[in-house]
Amino acid sequence: MKILHTSDWHVGRTFHGRDLLREQESVLSGLADTVADERVDAVVVSGDLFDRAVPNAEAVAVCARVLKRVRAAGAQIVVTPGNHDSAARLGFLGAFTEAGGLHLRTRIADLAEPVLLADEHGPVAVYGIPFLEPETARQALGVPDAKGHAGVLAEAMRRVKEDLAGRRGARSVVLAHAFVTGGEPCESERTIAVGGVQDVPGGVFSGVDYAALGHLHGQQTLAEHLRYSGSPVAYSFSEARHHKQVWLAELGPEGLAGVEKRALPVPRALSTLSGELEDLLVAPEHEDVADHFLSVTLTDRVRPLDALRRLQSRFAHAVHVEWRPEGGRTGELRFAERVRGHTDEEVACCFLEDVRGERPGERELGLLREAFAAAAREETA
Numbered sequence: 001m002k003i004l005h006t007s008d009w010h011v012g013r014t015f016h017g018r019d020l021l022r023e024q025e026s027v028l029s030g031l032a033d034t035v036a037d038e039r040v041d042a043v044v045v046s047g048d049l050f051d052r053a054v055p056n057a058e059a060v061a062v063c064a065r066v067l068k069r070v071r072a073a074g075a076q077i078v079v080t081p082g083n084h085d086s087a088a089r090l091g092f093l094g095a096f097t098e099a100g101g102l103h104l105r106t107r108i109a110d111l112a113e114p115v116l117l118a119d120e121h122g123p124v125a126v127y128g129i130p131f132l133e134p135e136t137a138r139q140a141l142g143v144p145d146a147k148g149h150a151g152v153l154a155e156a157m158r159r160v161k162e163d164l165a166g167r168r169g170a171r172s173v174v175l176a177h178a179f180v181t182g183g184e185p186c187e188s189e190r191t192i193a194v195g196g197v198q199d200v201p202g203g204v205f206s207g208v209d210y211a212a213l214g215h216l217h218g219q220q221t222l223a224e225h226l227r228y229s230g231s232p233v234a235y236s237f238s239e240a241r242h243h244k245q246v247w248l249a250e251l252g253p254e255g256l257a258g259v260e261k262r263a264l265p266v267p268r269a270l271s272t273l274s275g276e277l278e279d280l281l282v283a284p285e286h287e288d289v290a291d292h293f294l295s296v297t298l299t300d301r302v303r304p305l306d307a308l309r310r311l312q313s314r315f316a317h318a319v320h321v322e323w324r325p326e327g328g329r330t331g332e333l334r335f336a337e338r339v340r341g342h343t344d345e346e347v348a349c350c351f352l353e354d355v356r357g358e359r360p361g362e363r364e365l366g367l368l369r370e371a372f373a374a375a376a377r378e379e380t381a
Helices: 020-039 057-074 094-100 134-140 146-166 277-284 284-289 309-314 335-339 342-357 362-380
Strands: 002-008 042-046 076-080 100-106 115-120 122-127 171-177 208-213 220-223 226-228 247-252 255-263 272-276 293-298 318-323
Touching: 002 020, 002 208, 020 057, 020 247, 020 318, 042 171, 042 208, 057 076, 057 272, 076 115, 076 122, 076 171, 094 100, 122 146, 146 171, 171 247, 247 309, 272 277, 272 284, 277 293, 293 309, 309 318, 342 362
Parallel strands: 002 042, 042 076, 076 100, 122 171, 171 208, 208 226, 272 293, 293 318
Antiparallel strands: 002 247, 115 122, 220 226, 247 255
């Protein structure tokens, strides 16, 4: 049996204010081609199908079209909610969609009730563990003393393995959305720490043939049977060097027979640039990134005005700019220390110098003095 492992679709997410629905639909629709070409039996989505608990209508429509294409290509689909999803909303029509091959495992009470698939070697039990918020899950699971994510996931896996023990000969796949020890995070993931504890030891997932993890956005292998698929689209510049892929896991008669990568298309590459604004606007060597999403660090001595708009005149998809003057301060201000003993005028002048990189001119000084005098008169009155 072939299982295509994906996660963290985050349908509806934006990138520095830019809508990504077109890019997301393009990449995710390609999963249907992989299903058809590889004769995939099941596609699993390990959490964060949507980016918000209440996705907008456009995001729901994109997700519905993608799932329909994947199902039409011949694969069963199993989905569990992540920390971005609303489990209740996602699972609302679960009892009806299952008949059509879309299996939504969203309830804690059902985590030990697998989706049962079968091939020529017998049954495969696919368990979906929804994201477990510790405070809620420890009560729902009847383990009030469980500690953090590790405690509630350990109880969830105990129940899974207890059910699996009664299914003689069944191979097993578990979907879980968690931060497993050894995983490498990036900037686009929302923390799931509660009381400072978020890590789950990998040993919790022993005893199953394949654990399809979600939450971390970089594809990773923690053990042969324990993997993160990563997000299908980059959601931060910390992912600029990621090669977005999915895992294709094959279960043979004795369990996991092998796992291979399958590359995903890149709808728009991510790049970073650094330099002075006027140079960046004309330098020919930057032409190859003109169509990329860009994060730009400006090194001008004086902060350029309207920098992002000017950059976008050449780089239409520049979305992020920061100013780090070469050889100058990077913006760390110890305000209380620096203003002690200074007049209001001196403080204002220092502020303007910090944010612009140069002191105010005589005309600006005159305006500042007028403003301070007016404020003093108002205060006296």
